[in-house]
Amino acid sequence: MSENLEQSFVKQLKDNQNIIHKICRLYTSGDDAHKDFFQEITIQLWKAFPKFRGDSKFSTWAYRVALNTAITLYRKSTRSISTVDYESHSFFISQEEYNTEEEEQLKLMYKAVQQLNDIEKALIYMYLEDKDYNEIAETLGISEVNARVKMNRIKGKLKKILNP
Amino acid sequence: MMEDLDLLKKDWKKNENSYQQISEVDIYKMLHKKSSSIVKWILIISILELCLWTAISVCFNTDDYLKKIHGDSYLIYFKYLTIFNYVVIAVFIFMFYKNYQKISTITSTKQLMKDILKTRKTVKYYVWYNLGMMVVSMIIGFVLAFSLNPKIHEITCNTKVYFITIVLCGLFLILFVGLFWLFYRLIYGTLLKKLFKNYSELKKIDL
Numbered sequence: 290m291s292e293n294l295e296q297s298f299v300k301q302l303k304d305n306q307n308i309i310h311k312i313c314r315l316y317t318s319g320d321d322a323h324k325d326f327f328q329e330i331t332i333q334l335w336k337a338f339p340k341f342r343g344d345s346k347f348s349t350w351a352y353r354v355a356l357n358t359a360i361t362l363y364r365k366s367t368r369s370i371s372t373v374d375y376e377s378h379s380f381f382i383s384q385e386e387y388n389t390e391e392e393e394q395l396k397l398m399y400k401a402v403q404q405l406n407d408i409e410k411a412l413i414y415m416y417l418e419d420k421d422y423n424e425i426a427e428t429l430g431i432s433e434v435n436a437r438v439k440m441n442r443i444k445g446k447l448k449k450i451l452n453p
Numbered sequence: 454m455m456e457d458l459d460l461l462k463k464d465w466k467k468n469e470n471s472y473q474q475i476s477e478v479d480i481y482k483m484l485h486k487k488s489s490s491i492v493k494w495i496l497i498i499s500i501l502e503l504c505l506w507t508a509i510s511v512c513f514n515t516d517d518y519l520k521k522i523h524g525d526s527y528l529i530y531f532k533y534l535t536i537f538n539y540v541v542i543a544v545f546i547f548m549f550y551k552n553y554q555k556i557s558t559i560t561s562t563k564q565l566m567k568d569i570l571k572t573r574k575t576v577k578y579y580v581w582y583n584l585g586m587m588v589v590s591m592i593i594g595f596v597l598a599f600s601l602n603p604k605i606h607e608i609t610c611n612t613k614v615y616f617i618t619i620v621l622c623g624l625f626l627i628l629f630v631g632l633f634w635l636f637y638r639l640i641y642g643t644l645l646k647k648l649f650k651n652y653s654e655l656k657k658i659d660l
Binding site for chain 2: 295298299300302303306307310311314327328329332333335336337340341350353354356357358360361362363364365391394395398399402406408411416417427428429430431432435436438439444447448451
């Protein structure tokens, strides 16, 4: 039974691992930190897996546990290396060529996002993943109206970082 | 600005499948690695604290001393106090267990933080309770010693010595409680710093 559970978990996590990679990307810099964080999220997911009923998608369930791990449980600082350029992230393989101007802009954007705090990153993550405000609010435990307000403030903050 | 974020979103989606994939074998390996989450550390430290204070309150036995100074008539009260103490210990351990069980990564972030802090608080109150009991026991002990022990009773006739003794005892108590407070600030300050920061950030959103 427990072996079946383990098998099913590993398979589902393997198929949905990009969710975790994306969260690692937002919260850490560098391969080692990425791997370490991925491992901690995996452990937390595995611990919570017996309670996973399957009434939501594995991916939805997984990203919530992962965000909770990032914001609350993970002891190591996830923000210490915020100045590293995102290209040094070899975990992330760039696929296509960008035009230089766009590429430059993206680089700055990623850098700016790295400077946000843990909660703001969570909101940005859910925004990038097209989650609606109802889901964002529910995940963090705040009201929907305030989630919208906060999102607007984060946009303002990013703007400020990009155009000081 | 919206343009920027849209650009980011586009790039984010485009690169969705470009992360180095981790194999099933590696995931299996990860499952058996040790977690370094703060909940684990809180559990370890809390259990140590519960054990330590329970041990202290069990070992802190006044019966023999009372017999020695012929205070047998007070023994019955101390028996009640001991029973009361055990009940309180049991209640605290039960509450700690209940609160710890509630901690779940599936709830909302805010709820998770609240549950962690609640578990933490249970142990904190337990430690304060024990410190309080210790101070009370010490005061009762001093009072009894002063009134029952003939040798000490002689000393108390000298008001100056009496006064100095009381001041020294008071200083000792303050030092004792102060050290504990410092110890707490250090351990939990470092452990919960991030949690407190993110918790207050979350609360600010809902203000």
